[in-house]
Amino acid sequence: MLAARPGWIHGSLVAGREPGGAQALSGMGRQERMTTLSDRPDDFIAGPLLYLRGVAQDAVRLAVLVVVPAGVDPGDAETPCGTAAARRLATRCGMDVLRYDIRLPSHEGAAYSIGGRTYPVATRYDGDLRLAYVSCNGMEDGDLDRPSEQRNAVWLELAREHAAQPFHLLLGGGDQIYADSVTQVHPLTRDWPEDHPDLGPDEAEDVTRALADGFFRRYVDVFGQPGMRDVAAQVPMLSMWDDHDICDGWGSLPRDALDSDMGRILFHVARDAMLLFQFAAAPDEVPEICLDRSGRNLGWAVDLPGLRLIAPDLRSERRPERIMAPNGWAVTERALAESPAGKVLLVSSTPILGPRLSLVERMMKITPWMEEYEDDLRDQWQSYAHRTEWQRMLRAILAVHERPDTSVTIVSGEIHLAAQGEMRANAAPVRQIIASGIAHPPPAAAQARTLGALAFLGEAPLKGHPIKMRPLPGTKGIYTAQRNYLTLSRRGGAWTACWHLEESGLTPDLAI
Numbered sequence: 167m168l169a170a171r172p173g174w175i176h177g178s179l180v181a182g183r184e185p186g187g188a189q190a191l192s193g194m195g196r197q198e199r200m201t202t203l204s205d206r207p208d209d210f211i212a213g214p215l216l217y218l219r220g221v222a223q224d225a226v227r228l229a230v231l232v233v234v235p236a237g238v239d240p241g242d243a244e245t246p247c248g249t250a251a252a253r254r255l256a257t258r259c260g261m262d263v264l265r266y267d268i269r270l271p272s273h274e275g276a277a278y279s280i281g282g283r284t285y286p287v288a289t290r291y292d293g294d295l296r297l298a299y300v301s302c303n304g305m306e307d308g309d310l311d312r313p314s315e316q317r318n319a320v321w322l323e324l325a326r327e328h329a330a331q332p333f334h335l336l337l338g339g340g341d342q343i344y345a346d347s348v349t350q351v352h353p354l355t356r357d358w359p360e361d362h363p364d365l366g367p368d369e370a371e372d373v374t375r376a377l378a379d380g381f382f383r384r385y386v387d388v389f390g391q392p393g394m395r396d397v398a399a400q401v402p403m404l405s406m407w408d409d410h411d412i413c414d415g416w417g418s419l420p421r422d423a424l425d426s427d428m429g430r431i432l433f434h435v436a437r438d439a440m441l442l443f444q445f446a447a448a449p450d451e452v453p454e455i456c457l458d459r460s461g462r463n464l465g466w467a468v469d470l471p472g473l474r475l476i477a478p479d480l481r482s483e484r485r486p487e488r489i490m491a492p493n494g495w496a497v498t499e500r501a502l503a504e505s506p507a508g509k510v511l512l513v514s515s516t517p518i519l520g521p522r523l524s525l526v527e528r529m530m531k532i533t534p535w536m537e538e539y540e541d542d543l544r545d546q547w548q549s550y551a552h553r554t555e556w557q558r559m560l561r562a563i564l565a566v567h568e569r570p571d572t573s574v575t576i577v578s579g580e581i582h583l584a585a586q587g588e589m590r591a592n593a594a595p596v597r598q599i600i601a602s603g604i605a606h607p608p609p610a611a612a613q614a615r616t617l618g619a620l621a622f623l624g625e626a627p628l629k630g631h632p633i634k635m636r637p638l639p640g641t642k643g644i645y646t647a648q649r650n651y652l653t654l655s656r657r658g659g660a661w662t663a664c665w666h667l668e669e670s671g672l673t674p675d676l677a678i
Contacts, residue, residue, distance in 0.1 A: 209281075210232050210233060210234055210240070210281070211233040211234060211235065211261055211386060211390065212232070212233040212385075212386045212389050212390035212395065213230070213231050213232035213233055213389075213390075213395070213398075213399070214230045214231065214232050214280055214285060214398075214399045215230070215231040215232070215389060215395075215398045215399070215403065215443070215446070216228055216229075216230055216285075216287065216398060216399060216400065216401065216402045216403060217229040217230075217231065217402055217403050217404075217445065217446045218335065218402035218403070218404055218455075218468065219267075219454060219455070220454070220455075220468070221272070221291050221468075221469070221470050221471070222272075223272070224271065224272055225247060225269045225270065225271055225272055226269065226270050226271075226272055226276075226287075226289045226291070226402075227267075227268075227269055228267075228268050228269070228270060228278075228287075228402055229265055229266065229267055229268070229446040230243060230265065230266040230268060230278065230280065230446075231255075231263065231264070231265050231443070231446045232252075232263075232264050232266075232280065232281075233261050233262070233263050233264075233386055233390075234261065234262050234264065235260065235261060235262070236257055236260050236261055236262050237262070238262070239252070240252065240264070240280050240281040241280070241281060242266075243266040243268050243278055243279065243280045244278065244279040244280075245268050245269065245270055245277075245278045245279075246270065246271055246276065246277075247268070247269040247270065247271060248269070250266045250267055250268045251266070252264040252265070252266055253265050253266070253267070255442060255446070255447075255448045256382075256442060256448070258378065258379065258382045259379055259382055259383060259386075261382075261386065263442060265446050266280070270287055270289050271289065272289050272290060272291065272292070273289070273290065274290060276288075276289040285399050285400050286332070286400060287400055287401075287402070288332040288333065288334045288401075289334075290334070291334060291470045291471055291473075292471040292472075294655070294656055294657050294658070295334050295335075295470070295473070295655065295656040296331065296332070296333045296334055296653065296654075296655050296656075297333060297334060297335045297336075297337060297511075297653070297654040297655075298324060298327075298328070298333045298335070298336050298337065298397070298401065298651060298652070298653055298654075299337040299339055299513075299577055299579075299601050299651065299652040299653075299654060300324070300336070300337070300338060300339065300579075300601065300603075300604040300651045300652075301338070301339035301340050301341060301408075301515070301578075301579025301580060301601060301602045301603055301604065302340070302341045302410075302579055302580065302582055302602045302603020302604060302605065302606040303338075303341060303342050303343065303344075303388065303394070303603065303604055303605045303606075304341065304343055304344030304388060304410070304605050304606060305344055305605065305606050305607060306344055306346050306347075306410070306414065307346070307347065309344050309347075309388075309605070310387055310388070314391070314392055317391070317605055318391050318392050318393040318394070318605065319649075319668065320393075320604045320605065320649045320650065320651060320666070320668050321391065321392070321393025321394050321397070321604060321605065322392060322393040323393075323666060323668075324393060324397055324604070324651055324666070325393045325396040325397050327653075327666070328396075328397055328400065328401060332400070332401075333397075333401045333653075334401070334402075335401065335402055335403075335404060336397060336398065336401040336402065336403045336404070337403075337404055337405070337475075337511075337513060337577065338403060338404070338405030338406065338444065339405075339406065339408075339513055339515055339577060339578065339579035339580075339601070339602075340406060340407060340408025340409075340410075340411070340515030340516075340579050340580055341407075341408045341409070341410040341411060341515075341579070341580065341603070341606075342388070342405055342407065342411055342443075342444060343384050343385055343388045343389075343410070343411055344410045344606075345380075345381060345384055345410060345411060345412065345413060345436065346410060346413055346414050348377060348380035348381055348384055348413075349377070349380075349413065349432070351376045351377065351379070351380040352372070352373050352376040352377065354369060354372075354373055354428070355373060355376075355377065355428060355432075358413070358423070358428055358432070359413070359415075359419050359420070359423035359428075359429070360423075362422070362423050362426035362427070362428040362429060363426075363427075363428070364426075364427055365427040365428065365431075370427060370431060373428065373431055374431050374435060377431065377432060377435045378435045378438070378439070381435055381436060381438075381439035382439060382442075384439075385439055385442070385443040389443060403444075404455075404466070404468060404475065404477070405444040405445075405477075406464075406465075406466070406477035406478075406479065406480075406513055406515055407440050407444060407464075407479075407481055407515070408480070408481060408515040408516070408579075408580060409481060409545065411436060411440055411444075411481075412432065412433060412436040412437075412481065413432060413436075415542065415544075415545065416433070416436075416481055416484070417480075417481055417483075417484025417485060417486075417545075418484065418486055418542075418544035418545045419486075420486070421485060421486060424485065437449075437464075437482070440464075441453070441464075445464075453466070455467065455468050457497035457498070457500070457501055458493055458494065458497045460493065462482060462483065462491070462493055462494075463479045463482050463483055463490065463491070463493055463494035463497060464479040464482055465477060465478045465479040465494060465497060465498055465501070467501040469506065472508040472509060472656070472659075473508055473509050473510075473511065473656075474501075474505045474506060474508065474509075474510045474511070475510075475511050475513065476498070476501045476502060476505075476510065476511070476512050476513065477512075477513040477514075478490065478494070478498045478512075478513075478514060479494060480514070480515050480516060481515075482494070486544060486551065487551055488552070488555065489547070489552055489555050490555070495558070498562075499562050502562050502563065502565070502566050502574075503562070503565065503566065505566050505572060506572075507569075507571035507572055508571070508572060509572075509573055509575065509656070509661055510566060510567075510572060510573070510574045510575070511574075511575055511577055511654070512563065512574055512575070512576045512577065513577050513578075514547075514576055514577070514578045515578065515579065515580055516545055516546055516547060516578060516580045517546070517547070517576075517578040517580065517581060517585075517587070517598060517600055518547050518556070518559060518560070518563070518576050518578065518598060519576065519587035519588070519589055519596075519598040519633045519635070520546065520547070520548050520587065520621075520625070520633070520635065521548070521617060521620035521621040521623065521625060521635060545580075547559065548625070553627065556627055557627050557628060560589065560627060560628050560631070561628065563576070563596055564589075564591060564596065564628070564631065567591055567596050568591055568592050568593065573594065573678075574596055575596075575597050575598070575599065575661070575663075575678045576596065576597070576598035576599070577598075577599055577600075577601075577652070577654070578598060578599070578600045578602075579600065579601055579602035579603065580600075580602055581600065581602050581617075581645075582602050582603050582606050582607075582608055582609050582647075583600070583602060583608065583609065583613075583614055583617070583645040583646060583647055584600060584601055584602065584638055584645070584646040584648065584650045584665050584667065585600040585635060585638070585644060585645045585646065586598065586599050586600065586635070586636050586637075586638060586676065587600075587633060587634060587635040587636065588633070588634055588636065589628075589631050589632070589633045589634075590630070590631050590632050590634075591631065597676075597678050599652060599654075599663045599676070599678065601650050601651055601652035601665060602650070603649060603650075604649060604650070604651050605649070606649070607649070608647035608648055608649060609647060610647075611647050613647070614643060614644075614645040614646070614647040615643070615645075617644070617645050618635075618643055618644040618645050621634075621635035621644050621645075638665055638673050638676075639673045639674040639675070639676050640673050640674050641670075641673070646665075646667060646670075648667040648668045648669050648670060649667075649668040650665050650666055650667050650668065651665075651666050652664070652665055652666070653666065654678070655675075660677070661677070661678045662675040662676060662677055662678060663675070663676045663678050664676070
């Protein structure tokens, strides 16, 4: 953790990026400004972190991110397909963020090397496949104050499972960090979102610098945690952000807070940090997997053999009365409609299938003591404010799922509980599997029982397509209150899901 290496954090902001994005280090007079990693006893501050860019018939394109003390050169990345020089994406807080763009062959035994260490990567995507899905990697208060072995226990189990049987892909379903406490770094942001004064130019610059440093340190601390750092060095990541990657309830908070000077700065700083650490991209880059080339919506789609992965961006354009703006809807619906034959995994940071939460939301209008939870319910697809959009998403899913050669499975997180649900369709039902959270403590058992009671009421936003929530395989209650992660497997062309529960262990496989 960074706290163990205080000499690497200087607290200063250095603009280390040229216009046009990343800056190559090779040919820049390394010997004048760079030391080498072997000259220091210290390892990487964070990383390597591996990101999937695309899959071709004979090779996989990847990005590798490392965070090192400013001025340290880890050297080139070595792969069977050649070497790659580091490109500096950012310099902040006395640290450089470097990216390598590499290719690995699509066969057994693929690996890359940086700084004298070699990292194996499973790159065969055309046969049996193993994906891990995680969400809610932290907690709102005191996340990193917990003992490491307690906070990271489920991550460490995921790392052990990968060592025994490698994963091909790591899906981050939202809340990859909990950035709520970042607003405490500056006096003007400490009362956000209740207090959001107008800012003068000097105040805005000062707030921007403080928040940018705060988000940067948060990502470095969280992504450098044991378990996650071991998995992320060897398993390519694909992630989509959710509210805690910005602040609790982002997009469902009142408009005057979201559109204030403070709100705009908070969003753009969080977006830059998210692009850097969740996409390995500079702030002025639109990652190639993103569907909206304008960058207003960061939803993405990636094709693997027999599999399309789609992750709508449910935060960038969110406001209290909407989940996505027209351009976000257009690219998401197009990605669904153009899905090739096979399996479609739709990663929705908030569950699309769920109980009748709109009843609870309406009760809050007459129950003042529950109003503090209003933004949490407004976040949900089932909110009465979003019913039209919810129906629109369900119709788009059904249109693809009911093709004879394609099936859609929804993968979600966010609720700090494990669950599954289904929506009736003409043939097999549309299934949703929920895994949440890998580091967030589970809520009280009473909350799981309350949600289960609501689920018994049923819900049918589309006539003839009722939604039913069901217990996990081998369990009784509809919602399971344990920390968890999910394994999705393709064996011989058949897909199954399995939950890894912190206390109960593995569930039986569920056919999806």
